[in-house]
Amino acid sequence: MVNRRKIMVCVTQQKSCERLIKRGAELCKAQDELLVVHVVKENWRYFGKLKEADALEYLFDISKAYDATLSVIKDMDIESALTKFAYKEQVDIIVMGESLESTKQQNMIHRLENKLNRDLIIEIVPLEIQVDQDLAISASI
Template structure:
């Protein structure tokens, strides 16, 4: 893989997405590239999975802005195809995603999206932080 220039961070409806944006910004800074934060909502669903969409969109906008990222929020019938199209449009070299809860290869978004993209597009998976158990 070539040195990343353009980084795409795929976010969901969770406020924990800030860790993904932060990681994308770290990578962007290391490679002097551009950062694109993307949220694609399935047609018919609330944009961010909440009835308070305005608050959720404002939160996402503020977090993206604070890290110097371009924010794109769209609705689509085919989320993967839309992500592919956005990756091509912005000449994305590296995609940052949160750790998937899907164990199986055929249901994993990285596998599905990877099959649609250029071979030289890389992925960085940000693990879910483990909460410490207080005894």
């Protein structure tokens, strides 16, 4: 029997989320499933200042390029929504970007870890990878 894993990538409204999806894809083996999830609080715009249709299309296209399934969820409690999704989908690995928050209470990764009641691997993509990519893009323009 083949051991099929599910890898969940948590993304925000930032266009830099492709680095997270790419990392999730790098973790995937042929039989694994890649799930991209964006949670937005109810009564908030889905993607901030970006036009919602453009932002949704961008996320969909990037997810499709990496053979991932995209889910956009509206909920008042982001951590609970991510936790419910992880349990429902029986996720094995969660990929998230490094937090810039200075306290554990503000840190989404820490708050999510506290809500998860089972062993999951949480893969943190360091921020410096994005800075290096941004510099390379700027240099090539």
